[in-house]
Amino acid sequence: MSISLHSDTSQGRPLAASSAADAPAVQAAPAPKVRARLFAKYVALFVAVVSVALLSNGIFEVFFYYREHKASLIRIQREQAEAAAAKISQFIKEIESQLGWTTQLPWSAGSLQDRRFDALRLLRQVPAITELSQIDSTGKERLRVSRLAMDVVDSGLDLSKDSKFSEAVANKVYYGPVYFRRESEPYMTLSLAGTRKDAGVSIAEVNLKLIWDVVSQIKVGERGHAYVVGSGGRLIAHPDISLVLRNTDMSKLVQVQAARAGNANDANALQGSLNIQGQKVLTASAPISPLGWTMFVELPETEAYASLYQALQRLSIVLLAASIFAVLAGIFLARRMVGPIRALSAGAARLGGGDFTQRISIKTGDELEGLANQFNDMGARLQESYADLENKVEQRTAELSESLQQQTATADVLKVISRSTFDLQTVLDTLVESAGRLCEADEGIILQPRDGAYRLAASFGLSPKKQQFLRDFIFKPGGTTAVGRALSEGRSIILVDGQSPLPGDPNPAQSRIAIPLLREGVPMGVFVLTRRERRAFSDKQIELVTTFADQAVIAIENLRLFDEVQARTKELATSLEELRTAQDRLVQTEKLASLGQLTAGIAHEIKNPLNFVNNFSSLSAELIDELNDVLRPAALDAKTREEIDELTHMLKGNLEKVVQHGKRADSIVKNMLLHSREGAGEHRPADINAIVEESLNLAYHGARAEKPGFNITLKRDFDPAAGQVSLYPQEITRVFLNLISNGFYAAAKRKEAGDEDFEPILSAATRSLGNKVEIRIRDNGTGIPPEVKEKMFNPFFTTKPAGEGTGLGLSMSHDIIVKQHAGTIDVVTEPGAFTEFIITLPRTGAAQSITGGRN
Structure with a gap:
C-alpha cells in the first residue's frame, strides 16, 4: 500500500503563486480535528474492550471476596466474643463456687468465731470479694467481714425483705445489678443460699475491676480489644481501665443498642459503627449468662479490610498495566487503519481551503484510491474557474469592506454619543x-x-x-x-x-x-x-465628515440645553427651600412669642398677690408668737390660758397650711416663668444615648447633693444602633431629668420606710426599633397605685406633700414627648415593687415649635 501527497505545478497556477488569502483558509480547515477524533475512536474502542473485560472480572472477584471476608470476620469475632463471655461466666462461677463453702453448715453447728475465720480465709483466697455478710434463715445478719470497714458480729440487721436475701432464698442464687462505689469502681452483689433450709444466705460484694485481667488478655487482631457492658449500658470492664473508673456510659453506641435489641450479630447493621473513641469498627457480641451482661469484641475497619485493600491495589495495578498495553496496541492498529483516511482528509482539507494545486496520491487499489482521483479532478476544474473569479471577488470585497468600515464606524460613533x-x-x-x-x-x-x-x-x-x-x-x-x-x-x-x-x-x-x-x-x-x-x-468621505459635523452640533446643543435646565432647576430648588425655611421660622417665631408672652404674663400677674399672701402668712405667724410671749407672764386663770393656747395652736396650723400652699403655688409660677423663658431650643439630630447618659449623671449628682447619705446603683443598657434622633435636645433632657428624679424620689421613699435589705437601683436602657428608638427608665421604688396611674399625666396632679411638687413635671413631659415629638410615653408599674417609663421617639419627626407642641 502506497500513500503520498504532492503538489501538481503543471496544471494551473503553482502553489507559490497562490494568493495570500489562501494560507489562512488552509490553516483554519477543520480536517486535523476529524483525524484526531477518528484515531482516538479506534484507540478508545480497543482500550474499552480490554478494560471492560478486566474490570468486570475484577469487580466480581472483589465483591464476592468482600462478602466472604466480611462474613468470616463477623464469624471469627462472634466466636471470640462467645469465648470471652465464657471466661467471664467462668470467673463469676468460680467466685460462686468459693462462696458456696460458707453455706454448707446450719447456724446451729459451729460458732461465730469459726465462721469469721472461714470468711477471712475466703477474702484471702478470692481477692474480688471485698465484703462478706452471712445471714441466718430468719433474715438476721449474724456476721459481716469487710476489707474496707470494721468487721461486725451479730449486728441483728433485718434483711429478710431485701432482694439480696429473698431472691437468694427463692432461686438459690442472686446476681445483683452493677453499681459503682464512690462513682468509680464497678461492683455487684452475689447472694448464695445454702442447700439446707437453716443454712442461711451468704452475701458477697464483688469488685468487678478484677475482670480487667480477663478482658485485657483477650486479643483481637493487632489493634482490636474486648470489653464488657452491663445491662444498664454502663462499662464494666475494658482494657483501658480509666474508662471503667470514669463510669463510662456505652448505651448510646449503635452496637450496644443493637445487642440490647437482639440484633447484635447483624453484619449489615454493624458495618461502620463507631466505638467510644470515635473509630469505625466491626463489632460482635455475646451475652454473659446468667448475669445479663454483654461481651463485645471490636476490630478497626482499617485492619479488618486491610487484605481487601491490598487486593484492590493489585487489581488497580493489573488494570493499569492492561490499559497501557491496550493503548499501545490500539495506537499501532489505528495507525494502520487510519493512514489512508488521514491522507485523503488532509488533501480534501487543502482543496477546500483554496489550494487547488494540491493532488492526492493513494495506492491502495480500493475505493479510497478512486475517491482520491475524483478529488484531484475536482481540484483541476476549480483551479480553472478560480482564476476568473478571483479578481472580481477582490474588487467587490474591497468595496464592501470600505462601506462596512464606514457604517460600523458611524454606528460606533452614534453609540458613544448616546452613552x-x-x-x-x-x-x-x-x-x-x-x-x-x-x-x-x-x-x-x-x-x-x-x-x-x-x-x-x-x-x-x-x-x-x-x-x-x-x-x-x-x-x-x-x-x-x-x-x-x-x-x-x-x-x-x-x-x-x-x-x-x-x-x-x-x-x-x-x-x-x-x-x-x-x-x-x-x-x-x-x-x-x-x-x-x-x-x-472623495464624495463619500466628504459626506461622512459632514455627518460627523452634524453629530457634533447635536452633541454641543444637547449639552447646552442640559446645562441650562440644570441651572434653572437648581435656582428653583434654592428659592423653594429658602421660601419654606422662612415660612417655618415665621410660624415658629409667632407661636413661640405668643405662648411665651402669655405664660410670662400669667406668671407675673399671679406672682405679686402670691408674694403678698406668703409675706402676710409669715408675718402673722410671727405676731402670734409675739402675742403668746406677751400674754404668757400675765395672771390668767387656767381655763383662759387653755383657751388662748388652743386658739394659738389653731391659728398657727392654719397659717402653716397657707404657707405650704403658697410655696407650692410659688413653685408652679417659677416653672411657668422658666418654661416661658427657655422655649424648645434648637431642633437638630442628637445622640440619644449621650442625652440619657448626661441626664443620669445630672440627676444622680443632684440627688446626692440633696440627700448626702443616700446611695443608689445606676445600670445602663445602651443600644449602639439607637444612634442619632432628630429632636429638641433641651426639651428631651428635661423629660429624662424629670423621670429619673421621680425614680430617685421613689427609691429613697422605699429606703426610708425601714427596709434594711433593700438596695435602690435605677436603670436606663435604649433600643433601636428601625425608624424609631425606645427609651426605658426603671426604678425599684414604691411603685404607683392604680388610682394614681390614671391621673399622673394630668396637670397640677401630685402625690407629694404641699410645697414639694407642682404637679406639672409629668404633664409637661407627656406634652413634650407626644405633642411636640409625635412619640409615645407609657408606664408599667407594680405597687411596692417597681415603676418603668417606656418612651418611643421617631427618628425623623417633624420639627415643631415648642408652643405648637403644647397647645
Missing part, C-alpha cells in the same frame, strides 16, 4: 478620531468658541508640540485659510492647492476639508481634516 450625551469631550474626541481614520486623514481638529475666539477643542494625529501650539493659537473668521473661510462664509471649504496650511505646519503640500458647525446659521465651531499629500477627498 456620553453629557460628556462633550468624549463625543468630540470620538468624532474627530473616527472621521480621520475612515477618511484616511493624517490630522484632524475640532474648534469651538471660547473667550471671544475659536480655540482647539479636540484633535487627532497631532504631535505633542503641534498640539500644544494649536491649544494656544487663536483662530478667527476671515482670511484665505480653510478654517477662516469656513467660519466667515458658513459653508464647507475644500482645498487641494496647499496654499493654506495650519499655523505652525512646515509642510504646505496638503489637502484639507473644513466644515463649519452651524446652529441656526451661526458658526459654533469648525471640523477640519488634513492630508499631508495632494490627494482630494
Whole structure:
C-alpha cells in the first residue's frame, strides 16, 4: 500500500503563486480535528474492550471476596466474643463456687468465731470479694467481714425483705445489678443460699475491676480489644481501665443498642459503627449468662479490610498495566487503519481551503484510491474557474469592506454619543478620531468658541508640540485659510492647492476639508481634516465628515440645553427651600412669642398677690408668737390660758397650711416663668444615648447633693444602633431629668420606710426599633397605685406633700414627648415593687415649635 501527497505545478497556477488569502483558509480547515477524533475512536474502542473485560472480572472477584471476608470476620469475632463471655461466666462461677463453702453448715453447728475465720480465709483466697455478710434463715445478719470497714458480729440487721436475701432464698442464687462505689469502681452483689433450709444466705460484694485481667488478655487482631457492658449500658470492664473508673456510659453506641435489641450479630447493621473513641469498627457480641451482661469484641475497619485493600491495589495495578498495553496496541492498529483516511482528509482539507494545486496520491487499489482521483479532478476544474473569479471577488470585497468600515464606524460613533450625551469631550474626541481614520486623514481638529475666539477643542494625529501650539493659537473668521473661510462664509471649504496650511505646519503640500458647525446659521465651531499629500477627498468621505459635523452640533446643543435646565432647576430648588425655611421660622417665631408672652404674663400677674399672701402668712405667724410671749407672764386663770393656747395652736396650723400652699403655688409660677423663658431650643439630630447618659449623671449628682447619705446603683443598657434622633435636645433632657428624679424620689421613699435589705437601683436602657428608638427608665421604688396611674399625666396632679411638687413635671413631659415629638410615653408599674417609663421617639419627626407642641 502506497500513500503520498504532492503538489501538481503543471496544471494551473503553482502553489507559490497562490494568493495570500489562501494560507489562512488552509490553516483554519477543520480536517486535523476529524483525524484526531477518528484515531482516538479506534484507540478508545480497543482500550474499552480490554478494560471492560478486566474490570468486570475484577469487580466480581472483589465483591464476592468482600462478602466472604466480611462474613468470616463477623464469624471469627462472634466466636471470640462467645469465648470471652465464657471466661467471664467462668470467673463469676468460680467466685460462686468459693462462696458456696460458707453455706454448707446450719447456724446451729459451729460458732461465730469459726465462721469469721472461714470468711477471712475466703477474702484471702478470692481477692474480688471485698465484703462478706452471712445471714441466718430468719433474715438476721449474724456476721459481716469487710476489707474496707470494721468487721461486725451479730449486728441483728433485718434483711429478710431485701432482694439480696429473698431472691437468694427463692432461686438459690442472686446476681445483683452493677453499681459503682464512690462513682468509680464497678461492683455487684452475689447472694448464695445454702442447700439446707437453716443454712442461711451468704452475701458477697464483688469488685468487678478484677475482670480487667480477663478482658485485657483477650486479643483481637493487632489493634482490636474486648470489653464488657452491663445491662444498664454502663462499662464494666475494658482494657483501658480509666474508662471503667470514669463510669463510662456505652448505651448510646449503635452496637450496644443493637445487642440490647437482639440484633447484635447483624453484619449489615454493624458495618461502620463507631466505638467510644470515635473509630469505625466491626463489632460482635455475646451475652454473659446468667448475669445479663454483654461481651463485645471490636476490630478497626482499617485492619479488618486491610487484605481487601491490598487486593484492590493489585487489581488497580493489573488494570493499569492492561490499559497501557491496550493503548499501545490500539495506537499501532489505528495507525494502520487510519493512514489512508488521514491522507485523503488532509488533501480534501487543502482543496477546500483554496489550494487547488494540491493532488492526492493513494495506492491502495480500493475505493479510497478512486475517491482520491475524483478529488484531484475536482481540484483541476476549480483551479480553472478560480482564476476568473478571483479578481472580481477582490474588487467587490474591497468595496464592501470600505462601506462596512464606514457604517460600523458611524454606528460606533452614534453609540458613544448616546452613552456620553453629557460628556462633550468624549463625543468630540470620538468624532474627530473616527472621521480621520475612515477618511484616511493624517490630522484632524475640532474648534469651538471660547473667550471671544475659536480655540482647539479636540484633535487627532497631532504631535505633542503641534498640539500644544494649536491649544494656544487663536483662530478667527476671515482670511484665505480653510478654517477662516469656513467660519466667515458658513459653508464647507475644500482645498487641494496647499496654499493654506495650519499655523505652525512646515509642510504646505496638503489637502484639507473644513466644515463649519452651524446652529441656526451661526458658526459654533469648525471640523477640519488634513492630508499631508495632494490627494482630494472623495464624495463619500466628504459626506461622512459632514455627518460627523452634524453629530457634533447635536452633541454641543444637547449639552447646552442640559446645562441650562440644570441651572434653572437648581435656582428653583434654592428659592423653594429658602421660601419654606422662612415660612417655618415665621410660624415658629409667632407661636413661640405668643405662648411665651402669655405664660410670662400669667406668671407675673399671679406672682405679686402670691408674694403678698406668703409675706402676710409669715408675718402673722410671727405676731402670734409675739402675742403668746406677751400674754404668757400675765395672771390668767387656767381655763383662759387653755383657751388662748388652743386658739394659738389653731391659728398657727392654719397659717402653716397657707404657707405650704403658697410655696407650692410659688413653685408652679417659677416653672411657668422658666418654661416661658427657655422655649424648645434648637431642633437638630442628637445622640440619644449621650442625652440619657448626661441626664443620669445630672440627676444622680443632684440627688446626692440633696440627700448626702443616700446611695443608689445606676445600670445602663445602651443600644449602639439607637444612634442619632432628630429632636429638641433641651426639651428631651428635661423629660429624662424629670423621670429619673421621680425614680430617685421613689427609691429613697422605699429606703426610708425601714427596709434594711433593700438596695435602690435605677436603670436606663435604649433600643433601636428601625425608624424609631425606645427609651426605658426603671426604678425599684414604691411603685404607683392604680388610682394614681390614671391621673399622673394630668396637670397640677401630685402625690407629694404641699410645697414639694407642682404637679406639672409629668404633664409637661407627656406634652413634650407626644405633642411636640409625635412619640409615645407609657408606664408599667407594680405597687411596692417597681415603676418603668417606656418612651418611643421617631427618628425623623417633624420639627415643631415648642408652643405648637403644647397647645
